[in-house]
Amino acid sequence: MATTATDIRHGTAIAAVNKDDKIRVFWQSQTGRIEESVYDGGWKSGGSYNSPSYTAKLGSPLAACTRDLNTISLFFVDASDHVRSTYYQSGTNLWGGGATNQVAAAYTKLGATYLPGTSEIHLFFQLPNNDIQEVIWSGSSWSTGGNLGPALPGSSIAVTASEGPGDGHGIRVYVQAPNLDIVQKCWSVGKGWWSLDYVIEAGVPSGSAITVTQFTSGADVHLRVYWTGHSTDFWQWCWDSTAVNHPKKAMHGKTIQGTDLAAICWPGTELRVYYQGGTKAFGITEWQWGKGNSSAVGGTAQDPLPPA
Numbered sequence: 001m002a003t004t005a006t007d008i009r010h011g012t013a014i015a016a017v018n019k020d021d022k023i024r025v026f027w028q029s030q031t032g033r034i035e036e037s038v039y040d041g042g043w044k045s046g047g048s049y050n051s052p053s054y055t056a057k058l059g060s061p062l063a064a065c066t067r068d069l070n071t072i073s074l075f076f077v078d079a080s081d082h083v084r085s086t087y088y089q090s091g092t093n094l095w096g097g098g099a100t101n102q103v104a105a106a107y108t109k110l111g112a113t114y115l116p117g118t119s120e121i122h123l124f125f126q127l128p129n130n131d132i133q134e135v136i137w138s139g140s141s142w143s144t145g146g147n148l149g150p151a152l153p154g155s156s157i158a159v160t161a162s163e164g165p166g167d168g169h170g171i172r173v174y175v176q177a178p179n180l181d182i183v184q185k186c187w188s189v190g191k192g193w194w195s196l197d198y199v200i201e202a203g204v205p206s207g208s209a210i211t212v213t214q215f216t217s218g219a220d221v222h223l224r225v226y227w228t229g230h231s232t233d234f235w236q237w238c239w240d241s242t243a244v245n246h247p248k249k250a251m252h253g254k255t256i257q258g259t260d261l262a263a264i265c266w267p268g269t270e271l272r273v274y275y276q277g278g279t280k281a282f283g284i285t286e287w288q289w290g291k292g293n294s295s296a297v298g299g300t301a302q303d304p305l306p307p308a
Helices: none
Strands: 015-019 022-028 034-039 043-048 063-067 071-077 082-089 094-103 110-114 121-126 131-137 142-150 157-162 170-176 182-188 192-201 210-217 220-228 234-240 248-250 261-266 270-276 284-289
Touching: 015 063, 015 261, 015 270, 022 063, 063 121, 071 110, 094 131, 094 142, 121 157, 142 192, 157 210, 157 220, 170 210, 192 234, 210 270, 220 261, 220 270
Parallel strands: 063 110, 110 157, 210 261
Antiparallel strands: 015 022, 022 034, 034 043, 063 071, 071 082, 082 094, 110 121, 121 131, 131 142, 157 170, 170 182, 182 192, 210 220, 220 234, 234 248, 261 270, 270 284
């Protein structure tokens, strides 16, 4: 188990889930184990969560989704490039293992979300032909979902979902297109996949990390997309359902080259982004916007997360 920030893998994948300010951040150690930083009134190191049945390859992507932390599903890729999972059920305090039986490109990233109001998990990965593929967990088995078309090899896959009304009950996926644009792909209940190539930002650096989170205020939906820029920085794009303009801005903080990003939020409004900022070598830094820092560019919160 990792004991210092130097035990964290350089360029580790980062995945985060939460229920309000109870937070779980997952990453990979130098030895390849998937480990966890936990906030529950204070930061501490969590456990190691490799599946009982499968082991993540070194440099595996990670994706996680949750329903109020009562159920957590964590996805990774094994040495044969099969997409695998480990999952937690509240009340058991045990993690189980599972397989999707999907073979991904060797350079795939992963994205996952629960569809609100259902028990469905929508999981996304990159095929060897570079298409982004969706598979859906019904609660008892996996089935093939939509094919979202090609993306840059090794593109980040950022996913978020919301519940109604209308087209708002659905999923948004953000990837880097072969021409280096960040594009949005939309799915809605009863409508399927639509608007697959809406450009969020043109010509970002090849291999930029991308993440997304969203919050609501009344009937309004607010999307926040983050990506790494040209100068060891990261940017935010805002979409608010009642706004005409969708501004973008570089946020406070510097990243190391090759960092991943993960974002969460909770009512308040509180936003958090996690990235490797170089503190104590490969430590993971927490960026915040909310009561602790409501400036236009946010600010650094915990730096670094445990282990430190």
